[in-house]
Amino acid sequence: MSGAEIARQDRIRELARQALTEGKVDYFIGWKAGHVPSEVIPAFVRNVDECDMLLWNPLCHHNLTTFLKRKMPDPPDARIGVCVKGCDSRTLVALLQETLVDKERLYVVGVPCDGIIDRRRLEKAFSDEVIDIAFQGEQVVVTTRGGETKELAYEELLLEQCASCDFPNPRYYDDLAGELLPQPEGPPRFPGLEEYEALSAEEKDRVLADAFATCIRCFACIHVCPVCYCWDQCVNRSRRPALVGQKVAAKENLMFQMVHMFHVAGRCPSCGACDRSCPVEIPLYLLHRKMNKELFEMLGFQAGLNVEDKPVFQTFNIDDALGEQ
Amino acid sequence: MKFLARDQLPTLLADLSTAAEVWVPVKQQNGVVQFDRWAPDVDVELDVFLARQSPKENVFPQTETYLEYRYLMVCSAQRPEFTDQTREELRQLVESEGGEVVAEVPPVAQELLLVADVGGGSQGEPGLGSAAGMDDSAQIILGLRPCDARGLSQMDNVFGGYGGFYFDPYYNVRRNNTTIIAVTCRTPRSTCFCRALGGSPAGTEGVDVLMTEIEGGFAVEAVTPKGESLVERSVFEKAQPEVEESAVAAKQAAEAGVNVPFELDGVREGLKAGFDSPVWHDLAMRCISCGTCTYVCPSCYCFNINDEIVEGTGERFRCWDNCFNPMYTLETSGHNPRESKHARFRNRFSHKFWYYPDKYDSLLCSGCGRCIMYCPTHVDIREVLRTMSAETTAEKGEA
Secondary structure (H helix, E strand, C coil), X not given: CCHHHHHHHHHHHHHHHHHHHCCCCCEEEEEEECCCCCCEEEEEECCHHHHHHCCCCCCCCCCHHHHHCCCCCCCCCCCEEEEECHHHHHHHHHHHHCCXXXXXXXXXXXXXXXXXXXXXXXXXXXXXXEEEEEEECCEEEEEECCCCEEEEEHHHHECHHHHXXXXXXXXXXXXXXXXXXXXXXXXXXXXXXXXXXXXXXXXXXXXXXXXXXXXXXXXXXXHCCXXXXXXXXXXXXXCCCCCCCCCCXXXXXXXXHHHHHHHHCCCCCCCCHHHHHCCCCCCCHHHHHHHHHHHHHHHCCCCCCCCCCCCHHHCCCCCCHHHHC | CEEEEHHHHHHHHHHHCCCCEEEEXXXXXXXXXXXXXXXXXXXXXXXXXXXXXXXXXXXCCCEEEEEEEEEEEECCCCCHHHHHHHHHHHHXXXXXXXXEEEEEECHHHCCEEEEEECCCCCCCCCCCCCHHHCCCCCEEEEEECHHHHHHHHHHXXXXXXXXXXXXXXXXXXXXXXXXXXXXXXXXCCCCCCHHHHCCCCCCCCCCCEEEEEECCEEEEEECCHHHHHHCCCCCCXXXXXXXXXXXXXXXXXXXXXXXXXXXXXXHHHHHHHCCCCCHHHHHHCCCCCCCHHHHCCCCCCCEEEEEEEECCEEEEEEEECCCCCHHHCCCCCCCCCCXXXXXXXXXXXXXXXXXXXXXXXXXXXXXXXXXXXXXXXXXXXXXHHHHHHHHHHHHHHHC
C-alpha cells in the first residue's frame, strides 16, 4: 500500500475514534476485512476500541451511503458517521438534495480515492479461490487458497469506471482522510459504451434481452443502490397496481430494470454498486451509465455534484435542449 | 465401483441424452457458470468449483405457470343481452382451445363471471392447468456437487407431504423423473461448511450416482437403484483396485479442505433462546434486505402465487419468493408483522435451523457457502450461527 493510502487509513481510524469518543455519532460506518483478507465488507463500529479494524485500500468498493437511506439506520434516528469516496459522496449529495437524510445527524469522512480493484475480473484469472490481495506499490499480490501467488499491475485491475474517474475527491464531507488528489480536467467520461452505442437498434434489443434473460430478480441491484429508496413501496413488486410483471422472464426483467434506471436518473452518478452486486453479472452499467451520458449531453446535468442543485427531473429550464432531440 | 475415462464423458452424455434431457454446468458468455442443457457442442465445466446457482430450478422452476384462463365478465343487469353472447363466446373458446369452464358465478351481484381454464402453459410449452399437462419428461443432472444434491433432498420434505402436510404434484413429478449424478468436490473453498452440518464433499444424500475425479477419469459409484441401472451402461469400465484407492484419497483430500466453523449442536437452542436478542440488530446491520442469498441457495424454497390478467386473459403462476420481500408477510389489513430489516433477516436463519427442522425433521442448509460468496455485503451465515449459539451459552452462564 502506498504511503498516501496508509495515511488515509490512519486518519479514518482517528476520525472515527474522535467522533465516537465525543459522542458525535452512535455508530461509524467504514470498511473492514471480511472472512478472508481478500474480502472487504462494510463495518459498523460502535465502540472506540473497535476503530482499529477499519481499513482503507483499493478493495473498499462498497458505497456505504446505502446504509443511510430509509429503513437502513438502526435505530431509525441514529446519528451516523460514514466514509465516502468521490462516487459515494455523489449519491450522498443526491440524498441531501432531496432532504432524504438529515445533515444534522450525519458525520461524513471523505476519502480521496485512487481507484477500486475489479475483483470479478481478477478472480476470473484464477480457477482457485482468491483469499488474499495485498498491495505493494504499483503491484497487487494475489494469493489463492491452494497457495498460488501472482503479481499483477494495479493499473490493469482497476474497475473500468475508476480508470477514467472524473471525481477522485469527495464532493461533500465534514472531514477529509488524507490529501485531496488532483482534479482531472476535461469533460466527463462515460467509458465502456462505445461497443454498445455502435450497435443497431435491433442489436441493442438483442444485447439487452440476452443480458436480462439471466436475471434472477433477487433485487440486489436496487437494494444496494443508495438512491433507490422506495423500500416496501417499490413499484417493481407491487401487485396493485400490477405495473411490472412478476414473472421471471427476459422481457419482464428488462422492464423492471428500466423502471429502476428511469427512477434513479438524475440521482444516479454511476457509482456501479448495482453492477458489482449482481450475482449473475448482468452489465447494469450499460443502462445507467448510458442514461447519465444522455442526461449530460442533452441537459448538461451530472448527478450529485452540489447539495444546492436540484435533481434534473425536479427542474424545468426553458433553455433545455429537448426540442432538438 | 466403475471407472469412466475422462475422454469418454461426451460419449456418456450423448448416450444419456438419447433417453432424457441432460443438464450440466456450462460457462456462459460472461464467464458465469450455470446449469444448462447439454448438447454435443456444449463443454461441461467441472473446474469451476460451484455453479452460480444449484440446479434447484430443474425441479422447482423460478416461474411456473399453473393455468391460463379467460375471464369474461358482463354486467347482466344492465346489459342482459350480453349474457348469452358471453356464454356463446366462452363455449367457442372452450371448443377451440380445449379448455374447460371451471367456475361460473351466478348473476347475483348483477354480474356474470365465467372463468375458463384453457390448459395453461405459455410460449408453446405444455400447460400445467391440469395434471395431464404436467411436465413428466425424464432429466439427468450431471456435475452438481454433493451439497447441491443434499439441498434438493432437504426440500423434498416440504413438497412431498411429509408429516401429513401438502403434497405438491408439480414438484414431485419432476423430482421423481430426475436422476442426480454428482461430482465429488476437488477444491473446496474457504466458504464451504458442509462438514459442520454432517455433510461431506463426497456426500451421497440425494445422489443417485457419485463420480470422483481421479487420474485419467472418474471413479463411479451407484448410490440408489436408479443409479445402479445407470452405471450398467457399457461406457463405464469395471474399476481396477487402484481406482478405488485413488477415489478414497481424493475424497480425503477434499474433506481436509472443508472447514468446520461452528458446532451444529446448540444452534437451534441458541436461535430459540436468542429470538428477542438485540444481537440480531447488530448481525443485520450490513444486510441490505435483497434476496440474493435465497435465490442462490440450493434449499430455499419459498414461493408466492400470482394472477396476472391482461384484457381478460390471465395466468396463474408461482414464483420464487423470499423472506426479505415486503409482500412475504404483508397482511390484507396492511399490517406487516415483519416490518423491520432485522426481523426479516432473523427469519432466514431461524427457518433453516429451527422451524424447518422442528416441522420436517431436516436441516434446510447444506453448507455450500453461496450465500456468503454472492451476498453483496458478504453477510456470513457461519458468523450468524456462531453468534446465536453463544446466546444459549451466555444465558446458561447467567443462570
